Amino acid sequence: MKPEDQAENPAPAPAREQQREFRRDTNALFGAVRPAPGTERPFNQAEIRWCLAERIRLEAAGANIDRTKGDAVDAFNRAARGYNASCGHYTFRHEDRVAAERDVNSWENEIRAEGRGFFRPR
Numbered sequence: 001m002k003p004e005d006q007a008e009n010p011a012p013a014p015a016r017e018q019q020r021e022f023r024r025d026t027n028a029l030f031g032a033v034r035p036a037p038g039t040e041r042p043f044n045q046a047e048i049r050w051c052l053a054e055r056i057r058l059e060a061a062g063a064n065i066d067r068t069k070g071d072a073v074d075a076f077n078r079a080a081r082g083y084n085a086s087c088g089h090y091t092f093r094h095e096d097r098v099a100a101e102r103d104v105n106s107w108e109n110e111i112r113a114e115g116r117g118f119f120r121p122r
Helices: 003-008 016-029 045-064 070-087 094-105 108-118
Strands: none
Touching: 016 045, 045 070, 045 094, 045 108, 094 108
């Protein structure tokens, strides 16, 4: 693309799907996998890690969300509903929860930073 074309056709802003993809990539760093909603079996360590990390993200995002921006609030509420559907009620083996907490705690600063930035306008 020539420079003069860029003024007329600026690069598109990152799509929300790209933001979500980044979040999945971050989950992969510590082996987190989103559990299917309504799962009745005990969660494995990867699923527990996802629930723990997503809760940290949502807490950080909720503290920083611009409540005057309806689209940001709507996106946050959708993320919270998704979290509740997957993680609102689950069972686990104690040793799996302990191991998952240890893993997530080692990435907590990165997870919080991600949450603080997730619903910011780009």
